Amino acid sequence: MAAKIFISYSHRDEEFKDDLQIGLATLKNNGHIAAWDDRAIMAGDEWDHEIKDALYKADIILLLVSPNFLASRYVREQEIKIAMERHRNPADPAVVVPIIIRPSDWKDNAFSSLQALPKNSKPVSTWSNYDEAMLDVVSGIKKLVMRKHVVRPPSPTSPPAANSNPTSNSNSNPNFSNLDANALKDLIGAGKTKKVIDTLLADQSLDEDLRDQIQIIQSRFSANKREQIMDTLSSTEIRQANNKINRDLLLILDEI
Secondary structure (H helix, E strand, C coil): CCEEEEEECCHHHHHHHHHHHHHCHHHHHCCCEEEECHHHCCCCCCHHHHHHHHHHHCCEEEEEECHHHHHCHHHHHHHHHHHHHHHHCCCCCCEEEEEECCCCCCCCCCCCCCCCECHHHCCHHHCCCHHHHHHHHHHHHHHHHHHHHCCCCCCCCCCCCCCCCCCCCCCCCHHHCCCCHHHHHHHHHCCCHHHHHHHHHHCCCCCHHHHHHHHHHHHHHHHHHHHHHHCCCCHHHHHHHHHHHHHHHHHHHCCC
């Protein structure tokens, strides 16, 4: 099933939004995504209802961040608000991704703790090569889509090798040759999320896509710690955010 993508943007940044839609064409043509923005609203539709309906149905919510975006009252009070409510709900699998398209004062906003695109949160407009910036953004979205929606079943012609030691918990996945998934899950249950993240990132055999995923989780975990220290979120909100991080880690460990 195609991942539903919602694009939140200011109409003053429509040129960038259109370029992003073009960049996502391969993913759309291959049936991996269905990308929606408010230009899909037809004459006679109730625009507020259509936007919120698409926003609540989205698997991935892209925030095209610019001064115009941040200045939009509707974006701030409706789209960002709903996106972050979904992000903080541990039972909601939606992912929110800020895309920094022009330099702006976005660090104090609700989404500032989230891993942004392009690389190093460098605004697209400041890259020396616009096409390279766009490719970096599209590649980041593609990695996320593939992680969330592509399931690789075991090959029917390659049965698992016999285990000479039935009591061993060793990992047979070559991408995690030095890790014990069950032991790491036990650490999560014991509240040692940081140790699990550090252990995963320390494994030199970790492939690039999984390392990117874990680094995003690490960023979210660090942001939660900062908000806890600064007392900007309630204890319930912190607990819900950490539960979602732990759930995402467990999903990764299930692949081991």
